[in-house]
Amino acid sequence: DSGVTQTPKHLITATGQRVTLRCSPRSGDLSVYWYQQSLDQGLQFLIQYYNGEERAKGNILERFSAQQFPDLHSELNLSSLELGDSALYFCASSAAKGGGLLSTGELFFGEGSRLTVL
Amino acid sequence: GDSVTQMEGPVTLSEEAFLTINCTYTATGYPSLFWYVQYPGEGLQLLLKATKADDKGSNKGFEATYRKETTSFHLEKGSVQVSDSAVYFCALTLGGNNRLAFGKGNQVVVIP
Numbered sequence: 001d002s003g004v005t006q007t008p009k010h011l012i013t014a015t016g017q018r019v020t021l022r023c024s025p026r027s028g029d030l031s032v033y034w035y036q037q038s039l040d041q042g043l044q045f046l047i048q049y050y051n052g053e054e055r056a057k058g059n060i061l062e063r064f065s066a067q068q069f070p071d072l073h074s075e076l077n078l079s080s081l082e083l084g085d086s087a088l089y090f091c092a093s094s095a096a097k098g099g100g101l102l103s104t105g106e107l108f109f110g111e112g113s114r115l116t117v118l
Numbered sequence: 119g120d121s122v123t124q125m126e127g128p129v130t131l132s133e134e135a136f137l138t139i140n141c142t143y144t145a146t147g148y149p150s151l152f153w154y155v156q157y158p159g160e161g162l163q164l165l166l167k168a169t170k171a172d173d174k175g176s177n178k179g180f181e182a183t184y185r186k187e188t189t190s191f192h193l194e195k196g197s198v199q200v201s202d203s204a205v206y207f208c209a210l211t212l213g214g215n216n217r218l219a220f221g222k223g224n225q226v227v228v229i230p
Binding site: 002004033035042043045048056058090092106107108109110111112 | 152159160161162163164167207217218219220221222223
């Protein structure tokens with residue numbers, strides 16, 4: 001058990017809909033990362049938050065958005081869903097902001113939320 | 119940009135066989151290198167890491183050496199078990215924000 005909790009584990013929805021994925025990081029971790037895992041693209045970094053602020057952005061579509069709340073949990077919002085958005089979405093957390101002595105590169109991953117768009 | 123390349127295709131081998139999974143990287147700086155493992159139905163977890171050239175990471179019988187001259191970080195295990203069946207991901211970070219760039223992963227299936 002990594003200590004990172006993601007809900008829901010599975011989600012089936014239709015094209016055009018909007019969904020919200022939730023992530024609770026490990027206790028004390030300030031950084032949250034979202035990754036998308038699909039068969040053709042592999043693991044793609046979407047976005048990182050540190051203590052409530054956006055820290056880094058990757059290949060995140062404009063239809064997707066995320067935020068991190070004061071209690072450090074994070075939500076990934078996916079809207080106007082398309083068939084190609086079907087994937088496994090992982091959240092990961094780490095203690096460090098990144099860089100410096102605290103940066104170990106180790107991320108702790110949740111079990112993922114599997115999204116199926118029909 | 120910074121990237122990681124893993125050998126194509128799944129790997130199927132018999133128990134007690136030798137395992138090698140190739141990983142090469144492209145980076146503008148001096149990255150830290152990682153192997154993560156994903157067991158069925160679970161999230162990724164760190165297997166081993168190396169932070170500078172010639173470092174060897176090791177864990178659970180797996181080893182990988184950071185080779186700057188060949189920009190590689192190949193994963194090896196001398197005698198695999200059925201319980202090693204999983205997907206293995208090579209990754210790198212430049213430490214700027216702890217963000218990891220992953221390879222596409224290799225499915226390893228160990229048959230008894």
